[in-house]
Amino acid sequence: MSTFGQYFRVSTYGESHGKSVGCIVDNCPPGLQLTEDDIQPQMTRRRPGQSALTTPRNEKDKVEIQSGTEFGVTLGTPIGLRVLNEDQRPHDYGGGGKNIDAFPRPSHADWTYLEKYGVKASSGGGRSSARETIGRVAAGAIAEKYLRVAYGVEIVAFTSSVGSEFLFPPSREHPTASTNPAFLDLIDKVTRTQVDEFLPVRCPDATVCKRMEQVIADFRDRHDSIGGVVTCVIRHCPSGLGEPCFDKLEATLAHAMLSLPATKGFEIGSGFGGCEVPGSIHNDAFVKAPATAAPLGRSKPKLTTKTNNSGGIQGGITNGAHIYFNVAFKPPATIGQMQDTVGYDGEAGVLEAKGRHDPCVIPRAVPIVEAMAALVVMDAVLAQSARQTARSLLPVLPMTIPVSQSEKGVGAANGHQ
Template sequence: MSTFGNYFRVTTYGESHCRSVGCIVDGCPPGMQLTEEDVQTQLTRRRPGQSAITTPRNEQDTVEIQSGTEFGVTLGTPIGMRVMNKDQRPKDYGSSTMDLYPRPSHADWTYLEKYGVKASSGGGRSSARETIGRVAAGAIAEKYLRLAHGVEIVAFVSSVGNQFLFPPTPEHPTASTNPEFLKLISDITREQVDAPEFFPVRCPSKEATGRMKKLVEDFRDRKDSIGGTVTCVIRNVPSGLGEPCFDKLEAILAHAMLSIPATKAFEIGSGFGGCQVPGSIHNDPFIKAGAAPNGSEKTSGFPKPRLTTKTNNSGGIQGGISNGAPIYFNIGFKPPATIGQAQTTSTYDEEEGILEAKGRHDPCVVPRAVPIVECMAALVIMDAVMAQHARQSARSLLPPLKATRPAGETIPLLAE
């Protein structure tokens, strides 16, 4: 459906070439300062037309907050946000050939099979325009998480085609054992990712950026496309987030990331490379955690963890629950389906023919996917934080619970 989340609920609306796209955010805490500027930053990072290796569609993606705030402060009521489509060209999809064929690897055929009707232009709800609502909502979640818990979310491009930032090696089949990768995710900032020397690829290495940019340009010039991966790290995540069994934190992250258009893969922590190392290397031993900030044993309503892990092959999640270490994961994006080359395919009437697609499309989506990944991660963590706050608030009203050992010694059963 079009709604995501339980406590912080987001419903998006709009198609690729309709009048506007946007969202309704329900459950945002009241009393937080919020203006369009807070949301616009991420929408601007996501918008098309940023460079020669993205779609030339020129949308400013200017957001308007319609409800849920007064005098720049959230009211706790639903927040409505709208972005007008200004540079849509539905006529590009109404040519004598485009309306006869389901485009290869697009959702034209599957939407028609499901609904019996489909949007006549663009990808409809399967278009990347739909992600505007996600990004707008995620920007709100990010601000709350940053103010309330100091959470930092940073994503970057880690590969394009066969060009990698950290290619697998016999010594490090998974980046989780590579000291250079671990240092990067502990320090990387959005300002660095968007620095001129790394733009427009958004890969935090000048040398790797050059290789990736050239590869995208080569495919663009051949009227083709190429895929890649985005890596995301979430720092300062409170421990205890996530629900056992079916709603494990990594399962909800996977759900969120694989709902983004063009995604094909998700791996967290050591990922597939971790399958190639023995348990003696893969296990994350526990060690005493450092002192809490300012000597406080509690930060932002959550207890300060007494333990942390020496390594982080788990990617910050164990048993489906956050352990306080940085959470990091990779998302694989396929090559954009629309290419300029003529392709042999079938018409809706089951006759073989040649389709040469028109329209304006990215030769590689990963640079623009970076803020989408960050905002979807924020929605997941925000929902998990609110669920845990509700649980701990209810628990705090009860008297302390004690357990008795066989010898008669009493110990706290739960942390106080």
């Protein structure tokens, strides 16, 4: 399916070498100030051609709002977003001896798309191309603006590994980054501006970033590719989000992230490294929340946790702490080396891919991960807002907690703009 979300619904469209790509956003709350200027920064961070370490495809990725706003304000009606493809080169996928389209590219989606649909896009991978993520990023920017204005939510992602180079390598003392004070300090303070100071890799450490850059350059020069991991933190997320049992928030985050092209793994909080930590250390003890001002658009929580190995989610529901997770991306499938393969006709052959491709997707994946995180939280916010508003109309019973005015949803939150 090309639609994500149940309340904040996003349907993407377009192929890599088609006329345009984009999306339709349903159920964006009305009354949000929104122009292309709110969306374009994330589009620019995602676009190709940012450095010598990315594909040289020359696309401006200029977004156009086609519907759903008037005078820079959302109407509550479907928002149409379009980005024109200006630098298509479908001829890179055919011609010259035996047609490249006669071979399924190793580890790409050519063969599986043909098996599923009986036909496939002849160039660029069609919908399996990373260009499909443009619609996600555009929609995510809208979700993110609402979350920031209404709740003060901050979403920041960064490169945490490339190949065997790690920002926080696992150790005997810290098999998981969730117990590493340096990591916890980073996710508490890091900003997108700081991350983008470390272009082209987007790893917020000068020394490690240089090593990662060299790794990518080495694989590029060998006409090869390499994978890595993007880490993302969501700060100031409201508590109470998530729909047990099958739509727990970490489950919808995993769904969102693993729907991205080239993803191969997802872990949240302590992740796989947490398996090596005893429960006496791993358990997040509850403590009284500090006497600070109430979070934007929310009532002040009474409790918080001393540690955060849970990654901000317990029982599938957010607890108000930072949500943080890792997304693993494989090496890009299309490489410039000659590869032995078999054609669609079953005859053996050699494939030497042409075209323009990233040697590592990690730097450009950073804003895409942020976008999908925003879509997940936005969908959960609208679900919980509907529930809280409906509950607020009922009389308060002895066994229930009354819904405060600030928890009733959009109307109260807007008072904090």
